[in-house]
Amino acid sequence: xxxxxxxxxxxxxxxxxxxTDAATTGxxxxxxxxxxxxxxxEHVADxxxxxxxxxxxxxxxxxxxxxxxxxxxxxxxxxxxxxxxxIAAANAAVQNSSTVGTAxxxxxxxxxxxxxxxxxxxxxxxxxxxxxxKYASEIKALTGFDIMVDGTTxxxxxxxxxxxxxxxxxxxxxxxxxxxxxxxxGGVRQLQVVSSILTNWSDA
Numbered sequence: 001x002x003x004x005x006x007x008x009x010x011x012x013x014x015x016x017x018x019x020t021d022a023a024t025t026g027x028x029x030x031x032x033x034x035x036x037x038x039x040x041x042e043h044v045a046d047x048x049x050x051x052x053x054x055x056x057x058x059x060x061x062x063x064x065x066x067x068x069x070x071x072x073x074x075x076x077x078x079x080x081x082x083x084x085x086x087i088a089a090a091n092a093a094v095q096n097s098s099t100v101g102t103a104x105x106x107x108x109x110x111x112x113x114x115x116x117x118x119x120x121x122x123x124x125x126x127x128x129x130x131x132x133x134k135y136a137s138e139i140k141a142l143t144g145f146d147i148m149v150d151g152t153t154x155x156x157x158x159x160x161x162x163x164x165x166x167x168x169x170x171x172x173x174x175x176x177x178x179x180x181x182x183x184x185x186g187g188v189r190q191l192q193v194v195s196s197i198l199t200n201w202s203d204a
Contacts, residue, residue, distance in 0.1 A: 001038040005031075008041040015049045016059035026063025033070025034080045047084050055088040055203050061097035062087050068101025072108035072117065073159060082160035085204035089163075092203050093196035103193035104159070107186050111156050123187050132156075135184045142177050143169050160204070167201035 009024040052059035090100040109117035115125045145165035149155040182194040
């Protein structure tokens with residue numbers, strides 16, 4: 001396992017101009033965060049290089065965002081690949097991978113109703129006293145999109161699919177409606193990142 005990881009960390013370091021130690025740490029964090037097998041290291045490196053070359057986020061920045069948010073995104077049933085899209089879209093306007101990673105972790109914690117994670121992040125949890133599901137009907141009223149898995153009242157779609165559904169009508173919403181959706185998803189401190197993801201959805 002160590003040999004495989006080292007091999008692809010070196011590949012990533014060479015292709016993406018990142019330090020070998022940083023590449024090893026970043027890939028290890030991703031593999032563990034998404035419960036992947038080490039044999040998937042080549043795929044991880046491929047995705048990081050490909051996205052880093054085509055969009056406004058480097059492979060190093062992606063790894064930093066994943067280190068903060070990978071496990072939380074996985075807990076919200078959002079795959080490694082879908083998470084790459086979210087990171088790319090978020091960083092397009094924000095241009096701060098640490099902020100992006102923290103925001104995605106916050107969004108995941110809010111949707112899952114993980115008050116302990118939110119408190120660790122310094123986020124207000126008073127609006128989640130009854131859980132996040134109370135917001136599903138409000139988002140549907142604003143966008144026409146149901147963030148719940150079809151036919152359920154207690155299971156959320158993954159984070160990528162939630163953003164994808166909202167992005168379809170994002171440009172048609174008023175500034176006030178957009179601000180409210182951003183606040184529901186990210187809380188008052190992550191409005192900019194939520195807006196960046198939805199505004200730059202073509203990158204995702």
